[in-house]
């Protein structure tokens with residue numbers, strides 16, 4: 273028996289990347305049921321087919337308010353013990369060049385609105401049962417304004433503050449809130465964000481390792497989980513350095529993403 277055994281676990285962004293690895297690793301703990309959410313039904317079914325535990329797939333665009341509402345209604349009667357708010361997208365390039373306002377609002381809806389609304393819908397049941405765990409997926413980029421991905425890093429800064437506030441609001445009530453803040457992780461994230469992965473100079477981690485460290489931290493109810501020693505060192509240095517220096521270094525690191533036409 274482990275923390276995740278016999279639990280009902282909901283994972284957003286379960287069809288690919290970190291979310292897919294979280295599901296595959298959670299499966300080995302013998303959960304009662306996993307609810308897998310993403311847009312791509314074929315990939316969700318593939319992930320589900322690889323699991324030994326009971327799964328339920330929900331093909332939903334979480335950035336679409338109507339689809340999110342309908343999902344929340346379908347989940348009303350489900351007792352969820354562990355909520356993993358993982359789904360998220362990025363958007364690279366200079367801010368004034370991000371012409372497609374719809375992509376920006378869709379990213380904010382997914383990275384911020386859906387996280388808040390799913391948590392708001394699922395938390396009351398956890399509080400009634402006096403147990404539960406919530407994982408919010410932020411990013412190292414959520415601690416510093418990211419030149420070349422200003423709006424993305426702002427959405428992750430939002431997730432960080434939300435996770436921190438909620439964790440303390442719920443202290444002593446049986447529900448833990450953990451923040452996972454990965455550094456560069458090898459997934460399809462960069463491609464879909466329009467960023468060439470080779471442009472990010474910092475060392476990257478595999479999504480399997482990020483998921484492994486995430487689940488250890490989540491089971492222990494850790495406040496902040498930063499996978500990888502290198503990322504933890506970066507975060508520590510960032511906390512010690514003057515803000516101006518952090519910005520100057522970020523601009524140098526992310527310069528290749530800031531391609532102006």
Ligand SMILES: NC(=O)c1ccc[n+]([C@@H]2O[C@H](COP(=O)([O-])OP(=O)(O)OC[C@H]3O[C@@H](n4cnc5c(N)ncnc54)[C@H](OP(=O)(O)O)[C@@H]3O)[C@@H](O)[C@H]2O)c1
Nearest residue numbers: 285287288289290310311312333334360411456457459461
């Ligand atoms: N990769 C990194 O370097 C990195 C670093 C720090 C933080 N993160 C964060 O880690 C999380 C997972 O990212 P990843 O690297 O695993 O990216 P990924 O491989 O691109 O996976 C993203 C997942 O989110 C789902 N998704 C995207 N848009 C969605 C929508 N509108 N509605 C529902 N599901 C949606 C995708 O499924 P469908 O396509 O099927 O919808 C997919 O399962 C994100 O929150 C990201 O911000 C990533």
